[in-house]
Amino acid sequence: MIKPLSDHVVLETVKEEKKKGSIILPETVEKERSEIGKVVAVGQGKLDDNGKRVPIDVKKGDTVFYRKYSEHKIKDGDREYIVIKGEDILAVK
Amino acid sequence: MIKPLSDHVVLETVKEEKKKGSIILPETVEKERSEIGKVVAVGQGKLDDNGKRVPIDVKKGDTVFYRKYSEHKIKDGDREYIVIKGEDILAVK
Amino acid sequence: MIKPLSDHVVLETVKEEKKKGSIILPETVEKERSEIGKVVAVGQGKLDDNGKRVPIDVKKGDTVFYRKYSEHKIKDGDREYIVIKGEDILAVK
Amino acid sequence: MIKPLSDHVVLETVKEEKKKGSIILPETVEKERSEIGKVVAVGQGKLDDNGKRVPIDVKKGDTVFYRKYSEHKIKDGDREYIVIKGEDILAVK
């Protein structure tokens, strides 16, 4: 199992279902979009100046929206995951 | 329902009504303009150094002006929302 | 009425009267100039690390000089205002 | 009278007298030069984290050297002044 460090969060990629009749957005609009992922593991949180952990407000199984381009890819055997920082999570679905 | 994290705020886009006889501003002027949105959900606020939440001074239903280009788009089913940080809100209408 | 948030200040544009016989300055000189505005509304101030508001030293009606290019335009019905941060105010006239 | 805010200082431009026989420095050398001004008004100083003002170590009438390109120009009627931050003052003559 992969254990994220400090304020990192490990995610699985979530593919958005394409709705019938949905409009294909041109590339320039796509760029402003955020990404969606499913939380696999959550770090203990960064250490603050008093030596206490700053909790990250998501838990395993949450579907989260995160800032595009903030991600790192890691690979465990055949499976590929995304690692982001807690602060790059915008919202929980 | 989408739950914004930390100091994030979820907004719905607000279309400004065009007044009869209003002057169409050229592109260069438009760029300095701020955007308008309606608050849908407000995060708990960032954790400060003492572990307390920093409140965000807007509530659900408020119409807010926010810094252009600070936004991220997220999509919940068919609906599209804007996510910004509390600090990018300039004023409440 | 527009209510500025945190350390924001709402201004009305002030047109400088052109004096008879005043010299028209070339564009390169103009760029270093500051802008002038009249204070319409003042935010409560930013929250400091102890949870207290940092006051902004201007009040409604003050004519202020502010750093050019720090401004955002907002529009309330037909009226257009400028929003700046308190720290971008250079001096009060 | 113009009242500078926070850590700002209002200056009058000082023209350096050209000495007889002084060498005219080429443009590239001039660029590293600092500017000279006479203090007209001094702000109360920035608020520190404890809510106290950080004093600025110059007083009205001082001739100061300041970092070039840190200045903003403001105009009060016919008179033009320079506004800089206290931290951009290098030395007092």
Next chain:
Amino acid sequence: MIKPLSDHVVLETVKEEKKKGSIILPETVEKERSEIGKVVAVGQGKLDDNGKRVPIDVKKGDTVFYRKYSEHKIKDGDREYIVIKGEDILAVK
């Protein structure tokens, strides 16, 4: 033996085994990938504002994923190592 300073961590390079039938990813995708290393030595941690060491949550022998391009190479005799900062470790395998 090489002793990392402050918040630095010394690693040995880990070569990922290529699986039979695995797909060769094109260069643009590879760029977003993180790197894998095996911990050889861990620094004492950075000194915080109270003069205490901030611990680094990895130990000798751990296999870690780290941010690409954060590494420095050092050479001890014939052996080559990687030095990174503790904060550039994303996760432990």
Next chain:
Amino acid sequence: MIKPLSDHVVLETVKEEKKKGSIILPETVEKERSEIGKVVAVGQGKLDDNGKRVPIDVKKGDTVFYRKYSEHKIKDGDREYIVIKGEDILAVK
């Protein structure tokens, strides 16, 4: 006399004597070189968060090496001086 403010230090330029038989270094190597100056006056030091001055560890007459390109030139009558920040001093000779 010129009085440096805060964490500024006033220096006189020191010309390095060229030794007989010394090798002239090409331009690219010269660029990494530091500069040498003689201390003329030392500021009181920056105010820290507790309102105390942070002392600068050099005194009048010291020959110091300082970071190239950190300097500002000021002129007092016919004499030209260099102003740098205390933190840009690398070492005392």
Next chain:
Amino acid sequence: MIKPLSDHVVLETVKEEKKKGSIILPETVEKERSEIGKVVAVGQGKLDDNGKRVPIDVKKGDTVFYRKYSEHKIKDGDREYIVIKGEDILAVK
């Protein structure tokens, strides 16, 4: 003798011995390499917010790996030294 200030460290260059049969690395690989030096003198350490010195964990005679491009060259008579900051030291050999 040269006395480094604050968090600076003075080093002598160390030439790595080239082993028989060692492979010459191409330029692109060399660029990621760190540099090696021998500690000649260590500064007292930076002053922290409480007015105490932050110690630098190396001593005279240590062989250290340091971040390439963080160095400044200084010259004392015929001898040339390297000055770096303590935080640019990666590890002690």
